[in-house]
Amino acid sequence: MDLLRHAELSRRAVLAAAAFVPLVGCAREPSPPTGGAPDDETSPSDSPEATGATDYGERAAELAGDDPVLLALVAAFTPGWLPPEAPDPEPTRIFDNVTVVGTDFVSATAVETSDGVILVDALESREQAADILVPELRSLGVDPARIKYVVVAHGHADHFGGAQYLADRYGARVLMSPTDWDVAAKDSSPDVPERDLEISDGQRLSLGGTTMRLPYTPGHTPGTVSPIFPVWWNGRRHTAMLWGGTGLPKPTSGKRDYLRSVIDYAALMRRSGVDVELNNHGQSDGGLDRMRALRDGTAGGQNPFVLGRARAQRFMRVLELLVRDKLDG
Ligand SMILES: [Zn+2]
16 A cells, blocks of 8 residues: 555544544543554464554554544544544444444443343443433333343443443443442542442353353453453344453553453454454444444445454454554654
8 A cells, every 4th residue: 555545544534533532531642643454364463564564553554444444443543633523323223132322422232132131331421321321222122121231341431320320220230340340439420330240351241041251351441341242133143342441541551451452352352253343432443334324224235343253353453553553652
């Protein structure tokens, strides 16, 4: 890829994904610029891509190529983002058993099983739970009273904010890693949930025949958890990952933890056959655009969240390069 095209793609990426609104809980520091080659056998390592680029950011952008999902990720790590002007998304059933609700900034993901719902994240506040999460789930036929578990991916308010409301109203149990229960306890939000269940690393949470795996992916926070679970599309089974915390922490030690998590998680994804990529901030991976394409029927009969195994690995490789770029800088 030549440099001009490269630069153009980077600009497009920044404009397209002027997205990841820094909110209190999930704010990221501004970070240096970015740039990789088609590579289906990406092994998460520091080996050079088949490209002349030596800078990690350039390699990330080159590997992203013209893939809109990967470009959105590159943009999410690019400094100088403009705040997004995106309207709040319509609630969307993205798989037979998965519904996404929320705002342009943050999503909650409902996984339905025969015995109830496992909800990943709970939006920013009690009000958002009452005014957005519950009615939007109902609008797509998901009964909020069936929420048995709220898995909070990390201890920032934009993920735990609505959890206590769901616990109080529907008896949902709230899960977080012990470390992030501690993170949440120090948060200034008025909606910190009462400490409930603790997630252990790699724990399997089973409900109604569905098992969600909950590996730790420390980095964004010390106790971030990134679920892996089965999804069905037109009756066909796929395996999804949901990256629990995207923004890089400021301390170098946190960035190093993040890098190790990306590499380990990519290996776990490969072993688990993960072919679906999800994120709780739908603008950091083009998720909102993909939801819209599904709703509008412009996805060409495909489910845009099904990346396939090789492309899901490429997503992680791009993420790895982006993190290395920030460590480098
Ligand atoms: Zn966060």
